[in-house]
Amino acid sequence: MSENQFTLTRHPDGPVAIFTITRPDRANALSHTVVDGLIAALETLPEDCEALLIAGNATVFSAGADLGCVRGRCADPRPIQPLLDALTTAIQAAPFPVAALIDGPCVGAAVEVVLTCDARFATTGASLRIPATEIGTVYRSTGVENLRRRLPFVALQSLLLFGNTIPAAHAQAWGLVESVSDPDAAVAEFLVKLTRISTRPGVFAAQKASLNVAAGAVSLSAESHKAITDIRNENAGSQAPQVEMQSR
Template sequence: MTDAALVHLDRRPDGVAVIRLDNGKVNSLSTALLGKLRAVIAELEADLPGAVVVTGNDRMFAAGADISEFGGPEEARAIGAAFLDALNALADLPRVTIAAIAGYALGGGCELALACDLRFAAESARLGQPEILLGIIPGGGGTQRLARLVGPSRAKDLIFTGRHVPAEEALAMGLVDRVVPAGELLETTLGYAAELARGPVVAHGLAKRAIDRGLDITLDGGLQLEQQLFVEVFTTEDSRIGVASFREHGPGKATFTGR
């Protein structure tokens, strides 16, 4: 585990890397924390794990940006740049990333969760983009990632009203992918991540790229991208292991190397 304050990185023996936010009770996403988060992600980029879990504390995943840093347009530009730098890097990691959300994920905290591939929430979790209550709008990707995830109408409802969404409603609209009792959140998320980390992780990254990049281009362009990555995945050791194992033992029996 790193000794740096604000963000901790724990590389587990099962191949899962856990990023834990640690900025007081509310886990505000200050520019200092975002800088630490970007540094941790750079560390992961240099030595990729099998999967990544992002979490906060038992009461607060993250409350959002540090309001004390707000000012005028220049401050907004710096805060927005820090969010995009860190969250885009997280979204671009070629491994599965999962947000484990206990308590509140609001504003920038919700945007951090949206930058992950999957979101697991405790039954008591609440998510939202309440920036409008300050007379402002999301500036860390919320208007874009939220709309792509739950659709433009639902995104507009959440952003226009600033309301907090309870876990079960978030599950129903697709904002989170699984809801579990609070006491089981981390164990469930880590177990899921560990199972993925034992799998063909390079293929995970290629599938992730095909989905994420494909959403930003035309269907024809996305199909061409898929074909390119489909060919690329056959250069991996895991593809040879998986195909050979299927032929000999049937599906689901392969032991992958992550290469």
């Protein structure tokens, strides 16, 4: 049950399942329900679909992790941070193409989610931003590790230390998005890309797996994960929920 927080439909012009976040009243924030639904879609695509496209239905693509869930103030008692790690792992493990259509601001953990995808398409109003230091938190260690695998260190500094906004044009120049266009053109481009992929079973999955091995060369040690977790807990103070080190 999506509780109207997302929809999962098949695009009429091609074998693409479209997962659309539908929480405009919460700036499409990533709740337990949204993340659970997306993981389920990644594990089992709808019938006759060969790829997944993640989109949003609001003027904001996604405001990132729902702060109510982060702070333990929602109905679901599960910590949201490990669930976000499970989501990025599911995207990496999916044996089919996973893309994101960024229309509007993409903020916080949503940046990590889209950068984990196999392809990203943006509209002219799209942007990337991680305001962790602005809201008084330290980004989780597995998230830093995941972002470091996909971003130059100077870009990571810009995002994490100062919360700088990366507009769509800059994101394209840095190779973070495939193109900048309108939503319909972006979907059409994704459909064209799918036609160029070999139909031989397992080829895409094997190539993606080999890239995941290469990405794994950029990994934090257990000691580094613990150090960042300790810093997070010290920064959070006694009033905030303490987090445990997550291993992947």
